[in-house]
Amino acid sequence: MKALRKQLDKIKPQFQKGGKFEKLHSSFDAFETFLFVPDKTTAHGSHIRDSIDMKRTMSIVVIAMIPALLFGMWNIGHQHFLSIGETAALLEKFLFGLGKALPIIVVSYVTGLGIEFAFAQFRGHEVNEGFLVSGMLIPLVVPPDIPLWMVAVATAFAVVIGKEVFGGTGMNILNPALTARAFLFFAYPAQLSGDKVWIAEKADAYSGATPLAEAAAGIDSGVVNFTHSFMDMFLGVIPGSIGETSTLAILIGAAILVFTGVGSLRIMLSVVIGGIFMGGLLNIAGSNAYMDVPFYYHLVMGGFAFGAVYMATDPVTASQTNTGKLIYGFFIGLMAVLIRVLNPAYPEGMMLAILLMNVFAPLIDHYVVEANIKRRLKRLKAVKA
Amino acid sequence: MRLFETSTTMPKTIKLTKGLNIRLKGAAEKNLKVLSPRMFAIKPTDFIGVFPRLLVKEGDLVKAGSPVFIDKYRDNITFTSPVSGTIAEIKRGDKRLLLEIRIEADENISYVEFGTAEPKSLSKELIIEKLLSSGLWTMIRQRPYAVIANPLQTPKAIYVSAFDTSPLAPDLDFIVKGQGEAFQAGLNALSKLTEGKIHLNIGENTTAPEFLNSTNTEITTFKGPHPVGNVGIQIHHIDPINKGDVVWFAGVQDVVAIGNLFLKGVYDASITVALAGSEVIKPQYFKTLRCAEIAPIIKGNIKEGNPRYISGNVLTGTRIRHDSYISFYDTMLSVIPEGDYHEFLGWALPGIGKYSFSRTFFSWLTPNKEYTLDTNLHGGERAFVMTGQYEKVLPMDIYPMQLVKAIMTDDIDLMENLGIYEVEPEDLALCEFIDTSKTEIQTIVRKGLEVMRKEMS
Numbered sequence: 001m002k003a004l005r006k007q008l009d010k011i012k013p014q015f016q017k018g019g020k021f022e023k024l025h026s027s028f029d030a031f032e033t034f035l036f037v038p039d040k041t042t043a044h045g046s047h048i049r050d051s052i053d054m055k056r057t058m059s060i061v062v063i064a065m066i067p068a069l070l071f072g073m074w075n076i077g078h079q080h081f082l083s084i085g086e087t088a089a090l091l092e093k094f095l096f097g098l099g100k101a102l103p104i105i106v107v108s109y110v111t112g113l114g115i116e117f118a119f120a121q122f123r124g125h126e127v128n129e130g131f132l133v134s135g136m137l138i139p140l141v142v143p144p145d146i147p148l149w150m151v152a153v154a155t156a157f158a159v160v161i162g163k164e165v166f167g168g169t170g171m172n173i174l175n176p177a178l179t180a181r182a183f184l185f186f187a188y189p190a191q192l193s194g195d196k197v198w199i200a201e202k203a204d205a206y207s208g209a210t211p212l213a214e215a216a217a218g219i220d221s222g223v224v225n226f227t228h229s230f231m232d233m234f235l236g237v238i239p240g241s242i243g244e245t246s247t248l249a250i251l252i253g254a255a256i257l258v259f260t261g262v263g264s265l266r267i268m269l270s271v272v273i274g275g276i277f278m279g280g281l282l283n284i285a286g287s288n289a290y291m292d293v294p295f296y297y298h299l300v301m302g303g304f305a306f307g308a309v310y311m312a313t314d315p316v317t318a319s320q321t322n323t324g325k326l327i328y329g330f331f332i333g334l335m336a337v338l339i340r341v342l343n344p345a346y347p348e349g350m351m352l353a354i355l356l357m358n359v360f361a362p363l364i365d366h367y368v369v370e371a372n373i374k375r376r377l378k379r380l381k382a383v384k385a
Numbered sequence: 386m387r388l389f390e391t392s393t394t395m396p397k398t399i400k401l402t403k404g405l406n407i408r409l410k411g412a413a414e415k416n417l418k419v420l421s422p423r424m425f426a427i428k429p430t431d432f433i434g435v436f437p438r439l440l441v442k443e444g445d446l447v448k449a450g451s452p453v454f455i456d457k458y459r460d461n462i463t464f465t466s467p468v469s470g471t472i473a474e475i476k477r478g479d480k481r482l483l484l485e486i487r488i489e490a491d492e493n494i495s496y497v498e499f500g501t502a503e504p505k506s507l508s509k510e511l512i513i514e515k516l517l518s519s520g521l522w523t524m525i526r527q528r529p530y531a532v533i534a535n536p537l538q539t540p541k542a543i544y545v546s547a548f549d550t551s552p553l554a555p556d557l558d559f560i561v562k563g564q565g566e567a568f569q570a571g572l573n574a575l576s577k578l579t580e581g582k583i584h585l586n587i588g589e590n591t592t593a594p595e596f597l598n599s600t601n602t603e604i605t606t607f608k609g610p611h612p613v614g615n616v617g618i619q620i621h622h623i624d625p626i627n628k629g630d631v632v633w634f635a636g637v638q639d640v641v642a643i644g645n646l647f648l649k650g651v652y653d654a655s656i657t658v659a660l661a662g663s664e665v666i667k668p669q670y671f672k673t674l675r676c677a678e679i680a681p682i683i684k685g686n687i688k689e690g691n692p693r694y695i696s697g698n699v700l701t702g703t704r705i706r707h708d709s710y711i712s713f714y715d716t717m718l719s720v721i722p723e724g725d726y727h728e729f730l731g732w733a734l735p736g737i738g739k740y741s742f743s744r745t746f747f748s749w750l751t752p753n754k755e756y757t758l759d760t761n762l763h764g765g766e767r768a769f770v771m772t773g774q775y776e777k778v779l780p781m782d783i784y785p786m787q788l789v790k791a792i793m794t795d796d797i798d799l800m801e802n803l804g805i806y807e808v809e810p811e812d813l814a815l816c817e818f819i820d821t822s823k824t825e826i827q828t829i830v831r832k833g834l835e836v837m838r839k840e841m842s
Contacts, residue, residue, distance in 0.1 A: 005727055033765055037731030041724050041760040045810070045827035046817045047699045048407070048552075048721065051739035051746055053764020055732035057771065057821050060745050126765055170768030170822075261743040264773060320772040320786060369787050373802040380627040 008032055026120040030127035058129040060262045064253035065136050065310065071249040072242040073097030076144045079199045079239050083206035100144045100200050101242055107148045109135040111155040119164045130169030130176075130316075131159065137177035137310060140243025141303065141351075142184065143192065144200040150188060154180040174358045175317045181351055198239035208239050212302045212340065212347045218289035219344060233300040244306040247299065254309040263313045266322060267329040271308035274333025275299055282341055290341050298337050307336070307350035317358040321368040328364055332357045399622050401609035401780040405742055405815055407552045409699070410755045413659040413717075415559050416669040422677035425468055426476075426485040426710040427453055431703075432523065434532045434838065437464070437483050445472045450497030450519050450652035453486055462533055465520025467654030467675045469495040485710070496651035504574035504647045512577050516643065519652050523713070524639035525575075528620060528632050529806040530838045540633040542581035542624065545572075547596045547637055548588030548607075550614030551698040555659035555717050557637050558593035559670065564641045565595035571644030575635065576601045586619045609780065617812040621781050626806045638716055642675075658682065658711060662699070662720035663757040664692040678710050679718055687720055693760050695719040700814040701827070724761025732764070742778070742819040767822040778815035783807065785816050789826055792833030797840055800833055809834070 014020045015028035032038075034055075042049060077093025088096075112131045120127040138155055162179030163172040184192050191197060199208045209217070211226055211233055218224030228238045236246025244250075257263025279295025286292050298304055312318060312332050319328035332353045339349025346352060429437040436457040441447065447466040456462040470490040478484045499519050504512060513536050516522040525534040525543075534540070547557055561568060576583050585602040597604070605623060607613045616634045620626060635643070638656050645653040654675040661668045666686050673682065679694065695702035696712040699719045703712055711718065736746030740756045748754070775785035783804045791799040810827035817826035 005729070036727035036729055037761070037763060038765060039725045039727045040762045040765075042762055044825050045701075046814050047693065047695055047702065047704065047719075047760050048409075048758040048818065049761070049763050049823065050743070050819045050821075051736060051741045051748075051763045052743050052819070052821050053732055053823065054767045054770065054821055055764065056745050057743075059733060126767075128767065130770070168768070170770045260745045262745060262771075266773075315772045316770055318772070321784060322773060322776060325773070365787075369784055369803070372782065372784055372804075375782070376627075376802065376804055379625065380629075383627055383630075 005036065008035070024121065026125060026127055027117055030117065030120070033126075054129045055132075057262055058132040060260050061133045061257065061310075062136050064256040064263070065140060065243065067249040067252040068140060068243040068246060068306065068310075069101070069136070070094075071236055071246045072140065072244075073101050075236055075238075075245055076100050076200050076242065078237060079144075079208070080201055083199050083202040083208055085203065085206075096200075097144070101139060103148055104139040104142065104144075104146065104151050104242070105136065107151045108138045108155050111152045112138075112159050115156060115159045115164070119168065123168075125168065128169035130163070133314075134158070134163075134176040134180075138180045140310075141177060141181045141241050141306070143197040143240075144242055145197050145202075146184070147191070150184060150191065154183045154187075157183045170316055172316060173362075174355055175311055175314045178311055178351055178355055178358075182355060185351065198241075210239050210302065210347075211297070215290050215293050215297075215301065215340075216344055216347050218293070222289055224289045224293055230297060230300065233297070241303065241306075244303040247305040250305045250309050257309065257313065263309065264315070264318070264325055266325045267313045267318055268308050270326045270329030271304075271312050271333040271336075272299060274330035274335075275304060275308075275337050276333070277330070278334040278337035282337065293341075295337075298340065302340070302348045303350040304333075304336060307354050308333070311350075311354050312357075317361060319361045319364045319368075321365050324361065324364040324368045327368075328357050328361050331360070396604050396606070398606040398608060399619075401607065401613050401618070401622070403777055403780040404550075404610035404612055405778050405819070406550065406610045407700075407740070407758070407818070408753070408755045409552045409721075410663040410757050411661050411665050411668045411720075412553050413555060413661045413668045413670055415556065417657065417672055418669060419672040420677075420681045422673055422681050423490050424473070424678040424680070424710075425466075425470070425488040425490060425674070425676045426678070427464060427466070427488075427676050428485050428710065428712060429454065429464075429483045431713040432456075432464075432533060433530065434835075435462075435464075439475065439483070439486070441472045441486070443472050443475055446470070447472065447488065448495050448497045449654065450499065452520065453488075454483075456533075459533075459535070461517050461536060462522060463517060463520050464523055465497075465652060467652065467677075496653075499646060499650050499652075501650040502647055504570055504577060507574075507577070507647075509577045512574050515646065516574075519646055521639075521643050521646050521652060524642060525578075525633050525635050526714075528617065528626055528634060528809070530834050531809050532838070534633045535631075538631055540579045540581065540631050542584055542632050543575050543579050544584045544586065544616050544620055544623075544632060544634040545575075545602075545637060545640055546586050546614055546616040546619055546634075547593075548586070548591055548614050549698075549716075550588070550611035551700055552611070553659070553661035553668075553717070553719060554614070554698060555657070555661075555670065558591060558596070560657040560716070561593050561595045561637055561641070564644075565598075567641045567644035567648055568595050568637070569599055569601075569644065570647050571635075571640035571642070572599055572601050574643055574647055575633075575640065579633070584619070584623055586616070586623075588614060612778075612812055612815060613780065615809075615812050617807065617809050618780055621783075621807050625804075628801060628806060630806070636714065636716065639714075656711075656716065658715075659717040660686070660720070661717060662692075662695075664688045664690065664720040664722055673711070676710055676713060678708070679705070680708060682718060683707065683720070691723045691725070692720045693723050695721070699758070700818060701811040722757065722759040724759030724763075726761070728761075742774075762823055764821075764823055766824070769822055769824070771821045774819055774821065775813070775816040778819055779813060781807065781812070785813060785826075788833075789813075789824070789829055792829050792836075795836065797836065800837060805830075805833055805837055 076097030158180035335353035468490040476485040
């Protein structure tokens with residue numbers, strides 16, 4: 001690696017102030033710091049620092065998504081072969097899925113990172129690592145058969161409007177990956193709803209409805225007929241977005257996030273509790289067939305688990321205070337189930353619930369911090385009295 | 386939430402759970418070596434908010450206890466020489482900033498006589514007068530702001546932390562051994578300065594009779610990981626600082642020096658300093674003098690390589706050169722390796738040997754390992770992204786990230802409301818240590834405190 005380092009040191013001056021490629025400084029910096037942790041030492045404050053940095057943190061999140069991604073790839077193939085009535089080996093299914101998912105991942109990363117680099121260049125900032133995560137999240141929340149140009153357009157929208165206009169990673173209000181998903185949902189409703197899209201190259205005769213669609217259909221027909229069992233939904237052998245189907249794979253990811261201290265268990269648990277609470281309430285009310293769907297089904301259907309683990313926990317757009325996180329998570333779970341069951345226009349409530357609570361997160365924090373301020377003022381008053 | 390009520394009589398225990406003990410290599414062994422250093426330097430930069438007006442020039446002769454400079458804006462606060470000798474050099478920096486007043490010591494120290502007295506029999510005014518003229522007043526500092534106390538004020542209480550939990554911290558039980566009489570005399574003097582209590586806060590492992598048997602004090606036991614030994618954390622849990630409150634604090638060796646002023650009638654600048662850190666061959670304790678050169682301490686005792694010398698501990702200390710001097714309030718010298726190297730794909734490696742508060746490196750497999758930590762920043766500075774981290778290492782009812790942001794935006798009302806009077810940079814040093822975004826939190830907090838100090842004066 002010494003040779004590589006030497007080479008970098010040799011060309012580095014050209015990218016520094018006064019150099020030939022001065023304007024490309026932040027791109028060079030991004031590549032250099034990717035290859036080598038910088039030699040910068042502490043100048044002020046604490047002389048020693050924790051080994052963790054943003055790159056490490058973000059790569060842990062990406063690692064935590066791998067179980068869902070791998071399972072998703074297999075499931076794309078599984079659902080496909082199921083729909084055309086053929087049997088296939090595990091590897092065959094996986095390779096089929098890989099062929100579908102990989103282009104989406106590549107398009108997402110190339111589009112997003114391209115824009116990130118351009119903005120960093122333009123602003124003279126360092127390139128932020130945030131998109132490493134968003135770039136993987138976006139492919140996981142889209143249907144396998146989505147046209148690649150849509151992925152590119154949605155990613156560009158999410159990065160520019162969802163993040164960069166606010167000042168980049170750390171400043172955004174809405175979760176960028178969900179912004180992309182919402183953009184797709186509202187801009188191309190024809191391509192992103194119905195039964196067709198969730199299974200890649202589906203045979204027309206095969207129904208392939210997602211459990212959420214089946215449940216929503218129950219409102220009119222008076223009875224919910226699930227094609228899949230609860231266990232199927234938990235394991236993820238159901239149609240749906242690439243990464244969202246397997247609750248089990250998502251739980252493995254959740255364990256990684258919580259154990260490493262990167263993801264907030266507080267948020268994950270409170271989302272689940274919120275979902276159970278609302279699901280339970282609706283069970284008690286029970287005035288239509290969807291309301292009667294047992295509350296625990298909500299945890300394994302659609303994007304509930306995926307949203308709770310990977311989306312709601314985004315530290316930038318979630319509440320920042322510990323108390324706030326509990327409230328924020330609870331309402332995500334609650335709203336997600338509420339929207340699913342009571343608003344038939346939106347079969348999946350998780351996306352909207354998280355985006356809605358992203359908007360409310362600063363307000364929640366405001367009141368939590370305000371309570372701390374009030375305690376302090378009360379203490380002052382008590383002393384003076 | 387106030388978790389702890391203040392009781393008035395019973396000795397009480399306060400247990401805190403948040404924080405972090407960083408396990409570093411090179412703790413000082415309990416050997417005491419007596420040194421007689423020749424060069425000394427008083428560094429005006431050790432004292433926050435002091436504008437020095439020099440009273441000496443190069444070549445002047447001073448005794449231990451002779452005034453060297455005063456504070457331009459509080460001219461009753463005198464800074465005195467720790468030894469007798471000659472003013473060797475007055476070192477200035479940019480814009481003629483006074484950096485060091487170097488003193489070359491005599492073979493045998495001669496002292497300015499301040500007269501012995503039992504502090505209990507002296508009036509408050511006489512005690513203050515003695516402390517001011519001897520220069521020992523500078524050892525008493527106030528919260529908020531950690532500036533030298535104002536002799537015209539009466540503090541709500543005075544706090545002494547009798548244990549240090551910072552990385553590789555000196556063992557104050559060991560240091561105070563045999564100095565019980567002076568320590569008690571110092572406490573007696575301090576007790577005349579407040580109408581409130583003298584809070585002596587001890588750790589769960591404190592056994593020194595000098596602390597346990599002290600009188601005139603209210604003893605509180607604190608349990609938990611660092612920063613529980615910080616006086617600011619202790620004040621927060623005993624009786625938090627409200628707007629307008631002033632409390633004073635002093636270190637154990639400061640109290641001993643104050644006691645000796647009354648017992649011996651002179652400024653005895655003796656101090657025990659721990660030499661610690663992974664780059665030290667034989668980490669141990671040294672009996673030296675305040676403001677002394679570090680050369681005799683490190684001589685032949687540092688490993689080959691490129692070490693960083695830190696007056697104080699690795700979280701809050703001041704970086705000094707190998708030919709520099711111990712800072713006025715510091716009781717340890719830390720020596721760790723510089724981290725000026727590039728590491729290939731360092732962020733992606735499993736990281737068996739990499740210390741982290743998080744479990745993002747596989748070092749969690751070895752929870753009891755002692756580490757050699759260098760000064761590498763381990764990453765680039767970023768905007769705030771992660772949340773809920775700081776709270777894990779700050780045992781206070783304070784929202785650290787919100788406070789830091791309030792300071793960054795110069796929002797004075799918000800800083801006050803979020804409790805800036807209760808913190809010092811050292812209390813948030815661990816937040817800075819564990820920060821993923823590599824924010825300079827201690828620098829920011831100091832800046833905020835200075836804004837408030839100017840605003841309130």
